[in-house]
Amino acid sequence: MTKAQTVLEVNSLTKQYGERTAVKDFSLTINEGEFWGLLGPNGAGKTTTIKLLTGLTKPDNGKILYFGNSFFSQPKQAKKLIGVVPQHSNLDRDLTAFENLNLHAILHAMPKKIRKEKIDQALEFAGLQDYKNKQVKTFSGGMKRRLVIVRSLLHDPKILFLDEPTVGLDPQIRRSLWDLVVKVNQVKKTAILLTTHYIEEADKLCRQIKIINSGTVIADDTPEKLKNKVGNFILETYNGEHHVGRFFPTKEEAVAHMKESGQEAKVREVTLEDVFIKLTGRRINV
Numbered sequence: 001m002t003k004a005q006t007v008l009e010v011n012s013l014t015k016q017y018g019e020r021t022a023v024k025d026f027s028l029t030i031n032e033g034e035f036w037g038l039l040g041p042n043g044a045g046k047t048t049t050i051k052l053l054t055g056l057t058k059p060d061n062g063k064i065l066y067f068g069n070s071f072f073s074q075p076k077q078a079k080k081l082i083g084v085v086p087q088h089s090n091l092d093r094d095l096t097a098f099e100n101l102n103l104h105a106i107l108h109a110m111p112k113k114i115r116k117e118k119i120d121q122a123l124e125f126a127g128l129q130d131y132k133n134k135q136v137k138t139f140s141g142g143m144k145r146r147l148v149i150v151r152s153l154l155h156d157p158k159i160l161f162l163d164e165p166t167v168g169l170d171p172q173i174r175r176s177l178w179d180l181v182v183k184v185n186q187v188k189k190t191a192i193l194l195t196t197h198y199i200e201e202a203d204k205l206c207r208q209i210k211i212i213n214s215g216t217v218i219a220d221d222t223p224e225k226l227k228n229k230v231g232n233f234i235l236e237t238y239n240g241e242h243h244v245g246r247f248f249p250t251k252e253e254a255v256a257h258m259k260e261s262g263q264e265a266k267v268r269e270v271t272l273e274d275v276f277i278k279l280t281g282r283r284i285n286v
């Protein structure tokens, strides 16, 4: 098997906004086809990280390399390798799905003779072929997100940045978007860095996760190992004011402890939320 190439290498990235350090000493290596997640609460620095990695803002310190080349010395070449789905949709509501995609293709200097075919393929990939000539303002939230995702892939990027792609969508639509994102990673082999504050989203989708809080990475591993490190099961008791959790490596040990204590309690599997609480003392979603 050939070794996967490194798509993105980031070293000690730091971004300061006045007194506030939005991103501190952030390092990351993403290889071809990998699926990474950046999980953290509001204001953790997720969007700032994406903006730094896609050239929308400049760092105060640190290095960004795409396929070994410095982003800052060759920004144009690097941007051809990048696809971005921003936190806030930037589709033109008055244009049709086709027109929105066509605009992106023109901006990426895609030759006219392949544009139409690429756009048709993109619409089909997103399951939006029947909406090709409909104005985006008639689309549901989920359809708009699907369109933004395939638009970001039109120029065949090697890495896709998704900033909170399912925020505000209802659970069923969120799941269908997860399927689309997994399809992008598995069928197109595009490397992905996704930010989210949804625990389940990070757990289900990402094979590697960095948990960030106040601009700093506080944990970095696979979802399974992050959970294993704190203990696989939690014994939750209610002390009259709030829930208190105690971690155990196995369900049997948690249950045995519950029986011993004689207190009313609940045993359940740990989640990434428990990992976050253990590390920071607060919840991700407040």
Ligand SMILES: Nc1ncnc2c1ncn2[C@@H]1O[C@H](COP(=O)(O)OP(=O)(O)OP(=O)(O)O)[C@@H](O)[C@H]1O
Binding pocket: 017, 020, 021, 022, 040, 041, 042, 043, 044, 045, 046, 047, 048, 049, 087, 197
């Ligand atoms: N342009 C800016 N000027 C000043 N401060 C900023 C700016 N952009 C972000 N910040 C601050 O930097 C910190 C990180 O913000 P960022 O938007 O990266 O967080 P986030 O993790 O994306 O949060 P959310 O989940 O709310 O989108 C926050 O404290 C925010 O107020």
Ligand SMILES: [Mg+2]
Binding pocket: 046, 047, 048, 087, 163, 164
């Ligand atoms: Mg954000």
